[in-house]
Structures are given as C-alpha cells and as structure tokens.
Amino acid sequence: AKEVGRNTFAFFQDDMQAISDKRLSREKSLHRALSKNEFEVYYQPQNDDQGHIIGAEALLRWNDPDDGFISPDEFISVAEEIGLIHDIGRFVFQESARQVAQWRKEGIWKDDWRISINVSPIQFLHPNLVPDITDALEKSGLPASAVDLEITENMLMSDLELALSKMAQIRALGIHLSIDDFGTGYSSLKYLKELPINRLKIDQSFVRDLIDDPNDRAIVLAVIAMAKALGVNVLAEGVETQAHFDHLKAMECFTYQGYFFGRPCPAIQFAELCRNPFKV
Ligand code: C2E
Ligand code: CA
Ligand code: CA
Ligand code: CA
Numbered sequence: 001a002k003e004v005g006r007n008t009f010a011f012f013q014d015d016m017q018a019i020s021d022k023r024l025s026r027e028k029s030l031h032r033a034l035s036k037n038e039f040e041v042y043y044q045p046q047n048d049d050q051g052h053i054i055g056a057e058a059l060l061r062w063n064d065p066d067d068g069f070i071s072p073d074e075f076i077s078v079a080e081e082i083g084l085i086h087d088i089g090r091f092v093f094q095e096s097a098r099q100v101a102q103w104r105k106e107g108i109w110k111d112d113w114r115i116s117i118n119v120s121p122i123q124f125l126h127p128n129l130v131p132d133i134t135d136a137l138e139k140s141g142l143p144a145s146a147v148d149l150e151i152t153e154n155m156l157m158s159d160l161e162l163a164l165s166k167m168a169q170i171r172a173l174g175i176h177l178s179i180d181d182f183g184t185g186y187s188s189l190k191y192l193k194e195l196p197i198n199r200l201k202i203d204q205s206f207v208r209d210l211i212d213d214p215n216d217r218a219i220v221l222a223v224i225a226m227a228k229a230l231g232v233n234v235l236a237e238g239v240e241t242q243a244h245f246d247h248l249k250a251m252e253c254f255t256y257q258g259y260f261f262g263r264p265c266p267a268i269q270f271a272e273l274c275r276n277p278f279k280v
Helices: 002-035 072-081 085-106 129-140 160-173 214-230 242-250 267-275
Strands: 039-048 053-064 068-070 114-118 147-152 176-182 199-202 233-236
Touching: 002 053, 002 072, 002 085, 039 085, 039 267, 053 072, 053 085, 053 267, 072 085, 085 114, 085 129, 085 267, 114 176, 129 160, 160 176, 199 214, 214 233
Parallel strands: 053 114, 114 147, 147 176, 176 199, 199 233
Antiparallel strands: 039 053, 053 068
16 A cells, blocks of 8 residues: 555656646746737637627637647646736737727728627736826827726625725726626625626536526526626637527527637637627
8 A cells, every 4th residue: 555655646747747847847938928929819709699700709810830839728827927927918908909990990980889808807807007008098099988807706705895896997997898708707696796897708618508408598697687786797618500590589688609600710800700690
C-alpha cells in the first residue's frame, strides 16, 4: 500500500508539473499576444423577433501562432491571475468602440443598436474601469448610449456596496447593463430588484433542451416573467434552431442571440451580415 501511495504521489507531482509548465508558457505568450496584436474582436449579432439586428456582442479571440485559436474560457482566468486582464479589457473597449463608431459613420450600424462588452467581476470592480471606458468613448466618438456591459451575478458576491456604486456610475454615464448567464449564479431575488440593470440574458444552458426538458422550460418562463415584473428586457442566449426561436417567441421572449441568427465572426463578415440581413 505504501508503494502505491508513493507512485500515486509521483504521478500527482508529474501532473502538477505539467500543468504549471503549461500555465507558465501561457502566461509568457499572453504578454506577447498583447504586444504582437494577436487578439481580435469577433462580433455576434443580437436579434429581435423579426430577425432584425439590434446590436452585437464583442467576443475576444486569441490567435496564437503556435496553438491556433484559443478560447477565452481558457485564457481569461489566467489573464486575471497575472493582472493582464485590465490591459486586455482596455484593448476590447478601444477596438470595439473604434469599430462600431466607424460602422455608424458608414451607416452599417444603426443609431439604436448597442455593442455588448463582457466585463469580468475583477475588471468591473477595478478603479480603472470607468476611466478606461470613457477614454475609449472619447477617442472613438462613440456615444455611451451605444454601449452595454455584460456583467455576472457573481460580481455581487465579493463586494455588494462597491458593485452597486459602480453600477450606478456606469448607468449615470448612459451605458446599459446586462446580467450575463442569468440563472447560473447566486444572486438573490432580493438584490435583483435593487440593481440598476437594463437586461437579463438567459443562460444558454437553459435554452439548449428547452423543447424536451420541462424543468428548463419552467426556469425560462420564470425568468421571462421576472424580467417583465422588474421592467427589464430579457434576451435568450444559445438560440441555435428555428424550434428554439419559435418556443421562445411563444413564451414572450423577444430578443435572442445564437448560431440560428449568426455565429461570432470577424468584423468584415459582421459588416457583410448587416448588409444582407438574416430573414426569419
Ligand atoms: P459568454 O459571455 O456567455 O458568451 C457567449 C458564448 O457562447 C460565446 O463563447 C459564444 O461564442 C457562444 N455562443 C454564442 N451563440 C451560441 C449558440 O447558439 N450555441 C452555443 N453552443 N454557443 C454559443 P466564447 O466566444 O467562446 O466566449 C466564452 C466566454 O469567454 C464568454 O461567455 C465570456 O464569459 C468570456 N469572454 C469572451 N470575450 C470576453 C472579453 O472580451 N472579456 C471578458 N472578460 N470575457 C470574455
Ligand atoms: Ca456575454
Ligand atoms: Ca452568456
Ligand atoms: Ca458563459
């Protein structure tokens, strides 16, 4: 038994070594990625029940010369740990604001559309958030009313007072706030009614099996009813099929995002999509 124990420990150590080696090399390449412009902002449309575009979500892509495209789910948390998330976030603000402002000038992007930008709790609570956003708006000329920040319920957990005052500051600038991945976090209904938010985004995990799973259907219906009662908008994520769309519309959810309407794509392709819009 002692032998087994030692071997197991040896394996464990090797695994840990491999994981930390991989992390270290990823840390190094993240720094390089920023300086070498390996990041790109992709855009995914958000649509209404007529299929008309109402805005887009900015989704970060990292094209690593060695590893190819790396998903944000893999590098955002590392970037947070090494403090690089603020520089990365600043890039996303600057680049998406510049692009959307240009599209507005070209008439591709309508005045009432919004660009949704993801902000993790660490970013949102950081003192640089507001200066970074206002700088991006000033440089690009994009009005604050064209911007929506996507935040998560979990942000409320770390420091509720700070979160609330940050939210009030952002709203005072004229920027909209959406709660992302709604239903997967821990926000209590008691807080929800106090929050100065404009929209709930129903997490895609509830939409996926909406048609077959009565529990998911019940949750989605409850969120839609709650949004209505709170007087906020509701958008369903992960809308992949006509059936998803039909069901959600019947449940009186009237805004959507998902592969059914368009995948996240580079700016050039998104502009093309705007010129030849999707028809439902
Ligand atoms: P998220 O904010 O929940 O973004 C939605 C994710 O669902 C995206 O994954 C998108 O590509 C994917 N998606 C969209 N429509 C569908 C669909 O119909 N079906 C399915 N199965 N998936 C769909 P992505 O782009 O890999 O991003 C993953 C996460 O990384 C995001 O989840 C967000 O939390 C984070 N992220 C992305 N960009 C940024 C960023 O600029 N800053 C920060 N802080 N986080 C980001
Ligand atoms: Ca999001
Ligand atoms: Ca989401
Ligand atoms: Ca997510």
